[in-house]
Amino acid sequence: MQRSFGQQLDLNDKYDGTTARRHEVLNMITTHPPTLASQYAIATLTDIVQHRQSVTWTHHLYTMAHNRIPRTLSIGDSITNVHNFLFQQARFASTKPQAADNTKQIAMVTTGIVGATGLAYMAANQVSANMADEGLHPPAYPWYHKDPFHTFDHAAIRRGYQVYREVCSACHSLDRIAWRNLINVSHSEDEVKAMAEEVEYEDGPDDNGDMFQRPGKPSDYMPKPYANEEAARAGNAGALPPDLSLMIKARHGGEDYVFSLLTGYVDAPAGVEVREGLNYNPYFPGGAIAMARVLFDGLVEYEDGTPATASQMARDVTTFLAWAAEPEHDDRKKMGMKAAIVLSGLTLLSVYIKRFKWAPIKSRKIVYNPPQ
Amino acid sequence: MLGRTFYNTLVKKNSVFIATIFGTAFAFEVAFDTTSTRVWDNFNKGGRLLPPIVHYNSVIGHKQWKDIKDKYEQ
Numbered sequence: 001m002q003r004s005f006g007q008q009l010d011l012n013d014k015y016d017g018t019t020a021r022r023h024e025v026l027n028m029i030t031t032h033p034p035t036l037a038s039q040y041a042i043a044t045l046t047d048i049v050q051h052r053q054s055v056t057w058t059h060h061l062y063t064m065a066h067n068r069i070p071r072t073l074s075i076g077d078s079i080t081n082v083h084n085f086l087f088q089q090a091r092f093a094s095t096k097p098q099a100a101d102n103t104k105q106i107a108m109v110t111t112g113i114v115g116a117t118g119l120a121y122m123a124a125n126q127v128s129a130n131m132a133d134e135g136l137h138p139p140a141y142p143w144y145h146k147d148p149f150h151t152f153d154h155a156a157i158r159r160g161y162q163v164y165r166e167v168c169s170a171c172h173s174l175d176r177i178a179w180r181n182l183i184n185v186s187h188s189e190d191e192v193k194a195m196a197e198e199v200e201y202e203d204g205p206d207d208n209g210d211m212f213q214r215p216g217k218p219s220d221y222m223p224k225p226y227a228n229e230e231a232a233r234a235g236n237a238g239a240l241p242p243d244l245s246l247m248i249k250a251r252h253g254g255e256d257y258v259f260s261l262l263t264g265y266v267d268a269p270a271g272v273e274v275r276e277g278l279n280y281n282p283y284f285p286g287g288a289i290a291m292a293r294v295l296f297d298g299l300v301e302y303e304d305g306t307p308a309t310a311s312q313m314a315r316d317v318t319t320f321l322a323w324a325a326e327p328e329h330d331d332r333k334k335m336g337m338k339a340a341i342v343l344s345g346l347t348l349l350s351v352y353i354k355r356f357k358w359a360p361i362k363s364r365k366i367v368y369n370p371p372q
Numbered sequence: 373m374l375g376r377t378f379y380n381t382l383v384k385k386n387s388v389f390i391a392t393i394f395g396t397a398f399a400f401e402v403a404f405d406t407t408s409t410r411v412w413d414n415f416n417k418g419g420r421l422l423p424p425i426v427h428y429n430s431v432i433g434h435k436q437w438k439d440i441k442d443k444y445e446q
Contacts, residue, residue: 151416154437188445
């Protein structure tokens with residue numbers, strides 16, 4: 001098959017690289033003037049590059065081609081060099097650019113823009129995927145209170161308070177929670193009064209201007225383990241145990257993070273240095289946390305007979321802290337359910353009224369009788 | 373006929389109309405609160421399958437304070 005002189009070459013021309021095709025190409029190159037030969041060579045080379053034809057075949061092609069084109073191309077030239085050379089030949093030889101050339105230019109410019117944008121984006125937005133720095137992301141655990149229609153598990157709040165009182169409160173304060181907040185949440189009023197009375201609070205001044213000690217009342221806030229921040233740091237090798245009132249809201253991952261942290265203590269992997277006095281926990285950003293593992297199986301004894309495994313205690317105390325961070329949670333969700341019902345009803349009512357009022361306007365027909 | 377009666381007895385006189393609105397609002401509030409609380413408590417009683425929106429752990433016991441307080445109050 002011979003192509004007519006000046007015929008546009010179809011770059012998308014599919015071929016299978018068989019011997020017949022090669023002969024056709026070589027025939028074109030050797031029998032036509034240099035201009036067309038070079039164009040055809042470009043087209044073929046593009047096909048070759050696109051379809052990853054063999055390099056041997058490419059060199060073979062150019063060995064033949066350079067007999068017709070006034071420049072020596074060596075067998076060892078890279079495909080790109082050969083291609084560029086032939087490309088220029090075609091550009092200089094033809095009076096107007098081929099559509100194929102423009103397509104290629106557009107493609108190259110586009111590629112350049114996209115590539116530069118990509119590089120700039122990569123340079124400007126370096127995303128760290130380093131789990132050691134960010135802390136391991138906790139898995140999502142099925143907390144009861146995550147459901148839009150569920151309250152807290154109040155039995156868990158009660159157990160969690162016990163864990164907080166017996167374990168956590170040795171170092172962590174709970175400034176935002178008063179004894180009275182526990183009433184009808186995890187404890188009865190009598191129980192709360194009894195618990196508060198066990199703690200001495202400083203009050204005053206009395207008639208002589210002196211401060212005095214008195215038993216706690218439900219309106220008192222939870223006692224602090226340390227008098228101030230300096231005392232807390234001094235008692236914990238310089239690390240401040242944070243207040244836990246809003247801890248669930250204050251950390252990425254919330255409940256899942258706290259639960260994972262409490263149950264996530266493991267030996268440091270090989271090659272990770274943990275300073276003296278610190279402990280390895282992959283969920284803690286940086287991996288080294290001052291708090292040691294505190295929850296071990298059987299540490300507390302639950303009054304309701306729940307087995308006090310480490311994960312059970314972690315789950316309970318996390319539920320307790322979730323309640324402490326959001327005491328209004330149960331009422332909020334119940335109110336949300338009621339609001340959704342009422343507002344849905346009102347929406348339907350307003351839609352009905354609108355359609356009712358508009359029905360005669362929408363369905364009327366206006367007839368115009370032109371004057372006779 | 374029904375509409376006529378409704379209008380004549382409840383709407384025609386303004387004082388009656390206002391009283392009807394207030395009384396209906398009060399009755400609706402009581403009924404709605406009672407019903408929604410019952411539904412809510414039923415959702416959170418645990419031990420039974422719950423409506424479709426809820427979580428896969430729906431069947432496990434969820435207890436509000438009112439469900440467990442008998443154990444701790446005399």
